[in-house]
Amino acid sequence: MLKLMQNEWMKLWHKKGTWIMVGILVILTAGMMGLMKWISLQNMGGEMTREGMIQDPSSLGGTVLLLTVIVAAGIVASEFSQGTIKMLLTRPVKRWKVLVSKFLTVNLFGMFLMLIGYIVYLLLAMLLFKSGSGESISSWSVWSDSLYMLLLSFGNVFITATFAFTIGSVFRSSSLAIGLSLFIYFTGSTISALLSKYEIGKYLLFTHMDLTQFKTGMMLVPDLTMPFSLAVLAVYIVVFLLISFTTFIKRDVTA
Amino acid sequence: MKPVVELKNLSKTIRSKKIIDNLNLSLYPGQITGFLGPNGAGKTTTIRMMVGLMKQTEGDIVIDGVSLRDDFEEGLSKVGVIVENPEMYKFMSGYKNLLHFARMHKGVTKERINDVVRQVGMQNRIHEKVGTYSLGMRQRLGLAQALLHRPKFLILDEPTNGLDPAGIREFRQYLRKIAETEGVSVFVSSHMLSEIELMCDRIAIIQNGKLIDIREISEARDSFYYIEVTPMEQAEQLLVDGGFTVKPFTDGLLVNAEQHQIPDLIESFIAEGLQVFAVQPHRKTLEDEFLEMTGGGQIAEANAK
Numbered sequence: 001m002l003k004l005m006q007n008e009w010m011k012l013w014h015k016k017g018t019w020i021m022v023g024i025l026v027i028l029t030a031g032m033m034g035l036m037k038w039i040s041l042q043n044m045g046g047e048m049t050r051e052g053m054i055q056d057p058s059s060l061g062g063t064v065l066l067l068t069v070i071v072a073a074g075i076v077a078s079e080f081s082q083g084t085i086k087m088l089l090t091r092p093v094k095r096w097k098v099l100v101s102k103f104l105t106v107n108l109f110g111m112f113l114m115l116i117g118y119i120v121y122l123l124l125a126m127l128l129f130k131s132g133s134g135e136s137i138s139s140w141s142v143w144s145d146s147l148y149m150l151l152l153s154f155g156n157v158f159i160t161a162t163f164a165f166t167i168g169s170v171f172r173s174s175s176l177a178i179g180l181s182l183f184i185y186f187t188g189s190t191i192s193a194l195l196s197k198y199e200i201g202k203y204l205l206f207t208h209m210d211l212t213q214f215k216t217g218m219m220l221v222p223d224l225t226m227p228f229s230l231a232v233l234a235v236y237i238v239v240f241l242l243i244s245f246t247t248f249i250k251r252d253v254t255a
Numbered sequence: 256m257k258p259v260v261e262l263k264n265l266s267k268t269i270r271s272k273k274i275i276d277n278l279n280l281s282l283y284p285g286q287i288t289g290f291l292g293p294n295g296a297g298k299t300t301t302i303r304m305m306v307g308l309m310k311q312t313e314g315d316i317v318i319d320g321v322s323l324r325d326d327f328e329e330g331l332s333k334v335g336v337i338v339e340n341p342e343m344y345k346f347m348s349g350y351k352n353l354l355h356f357a358r359m360h361k362g363v364t365k366e367r368i369n370d371v372v373r374q375v376g377m378q379n380r381i382h383e384k385v386g387t388y389s390l391g392m393r394q395r396l397g398l399a400q401a402l403l404h405r406p407k408f409l410i411l412d413e414p415t416n417g418l419d420p421a422g423i424r425e426f427r428q429y430l431r432k433i434a435e436t437e438g439v440s441v442f443v444s445s446h447m448l449s450e451i452e453l454m455c456d457r458i459a460i461i462q463n464g465k466l467i468d469i470r471e472i473s474e475a476r477d478s479f480y481y482i483e484v485t486p487m488e489q490a491e492q493l494l495v496d497g498g499f500t501v502k503p504f505t506d507g508l509l510v511n512a513e514q515h516q517i518p519d520l521i522e523s524f525i526a527e528g529l530q531v532f533a534v535q536p537h538r539k540t541l542e543d544e545f546l547e548m549t550g551g552g553q554i555a556e557a558n559a560k
Contacts, residue, residue: 003358010355014347083342087400090306091359092332252269253308 004093004101005108012071012109021067022116028063029117033124040129049132053125055145058212060117061153065160065185068110072161073177075102076169076248085253095249099169103241106165110157118150148215155211155233160185162237166244185209189220196221202228205236256283259333259408259440260305265314267300267464274300276464278314282408282440287430289455289472290444293549297464298444299339302412305442306336319407332360335406339413341397345386349377349396352385353403360404367403375399375429390417398426402433409433411443415450427454452541462549472541480517483507483533490529497523509537 012018033053040048076099079085089095136142160181168177188206195201207221208229258281267275275297282288292298303309305316307327316323321330343352353372357363372381375395385393394417401409409430415423431454433439445451451458452472460468483506484490494501494510497520502509512520517534524531 007355007358010351011344011347014344014351016346082344083340084344086308086338087336087342087356088359089308090331090334090336090338091356092328092330092334092361093359094327250310252310253303 001097001101004097005105008075008101008105009108012075012105018071021070022113025063025067025113025117026120029060029120030124032059032063033121033128037128048129050125050129051132051136051142053129054122054142056149057118057121057146058149058153060114060121060150061156061212064110064113064117064154065157066182067113068106068157068161069164069181069185070174070178071109072106072164073168073181074174075106075165077172077174077177080172081174089253096245099245099248103162103165103244106161107158110154110161114150114154114157149212152211152215156185156209159205159209159233159237162240166240169244170247192220203232205233208232258282259284259319260442261315261317262301262305263315263317265301265304265316266312267297267304267309268312274464275304275311278461278464278466280459280466280469282442284407284438284440285434286457287434287441287443287455289451289458290442290461291448291451291458291545292461296461298461299412300464301461302338302410302442302444306334306338306410307331308338332404333407335401335404335409337397337401337411337414340390340416341393341400343385343393343396343400346384348384349381349388349392349399352396353381353400356400357403363403371399371402374402391419391422394418394422394426398429405437407439409439409441411441413445414443415445415447423450430454448542448545458541460545460548468548478511478513479537480510480512481505481507481533481535481537482510482520483531484524485530485532489527490524493523493527493529494520504537507533 036048036053079088088098163184164177164181167180168174171177184206188204188209192201192204192207195204196207201207201221202224207224210220211226211229213219213224214226214229260280260282262278262280265275265278265280266273278301290298290301300309304311307323316330318330319333321333323330343349344355347355350368350372353368357368372378375398377392377395377399380388380392385396388396394414398414401411411430415426418426427450430441430443434441443451443454455472457469457471459466481504482490487508491501491508494508499510499512510520514536521531521534
């Protein structure tokens, strides 16, 4: 399995697009921080302190999600479109192992982007913002908050990437997978808000995708609890992966 | 001899259409078997089932005593595959591609990769990106990846597509070499009949999903001679009287005569005052036989691609 992941990792980094993605991540993160700085200089957004910035790195999530979805959507679909799938599946390796290695690689890539983004974010937070009067940067609570927010915002990355991975492996079309994933990412909260009055709103995927709501308190649907959200998400993830694995294993490859 | 590969009652039904119908075939070590059939006869489907790209509806594929149904990984570890044009990862170098596939087999060392690269004569360009390779180079790389794990059984689907004549010849000799020295069983599907004829020891012919013939290629065939003589009627009469079977063929006659009978024949023509323009051995090509057997090779109705 490790060797399979090594393969996927190698293929990933030999594509120019992957390096461009890292570049985009760095530029977007830096741009975002610059914008924040500008807003704070205009005195529009109230006091922004170094600690405040560090405590909430969740703004990274969106960029990382976008880029991870692109990789998740293409990692199976591209093998079909390149025709390399027939080389990959005529090896003495069971198909589910191939798919697991791809899924894990996608998540590893997401974490890697998160880490890169986080490092850039922290550096700029240190450089651009002054320390405030509140908690000191050396205090543990600042960092635990920061990491907790990072973890929660990764939740959304994981879920959307899994969705993209499923669509990509079932329909073998990365553009469809990217399109659908970004569509639910952008419209999901609206749909949830519209349906929040009804019982069904509580069981929609969109309602639970953004886990940072439990930290910030800006709930889409009132009365949600974190364990409930995690349980609903787990069900969705299992369903997605089941669909993805059964179709991938059963498929007759004619490409 | 124990077969390396056995197909037992192999059938494949797609949307209630029987594409492969009860196929039985055994392949032996050291032998190159050609797989022929008109378009849509089920060659590609059969091969895809043998390498795990498709699942059979019924029957079994046994490779070196292991059924693919029972232990896919063990069975397929003996198989080297080139399915149609070998598509590689174009954004990586040839070497990285080989490394990638080597990691999916057990016990392929770096030395082995280098050996194979040398064997297919690619050491000069192996570190360049596959995207810059010509079709011939890619075919060589395709062969290299199929040989990495020293397979006992090699499956090739249209392997000489895009090779130049020198490349085809080299390829043929190479296949013959590994079949003879390493006892590898080779299974080649191709449309190029002359190619198959030169390369293979045995041919299996499939039509409409059924195996219609298996034969050894070196089998002694009836010897025929092509004779051009005027006047033809007189010559024909002479030959029929001599107990030969005669058939008109292009501008002359086709006679089933043995080599040692030819001088006498010519002498008798001359004695009768006939004008002899040509006497040459005539070999029925595989193409003629193939077309005879498959009835002109029209595309089968069940076109399974």
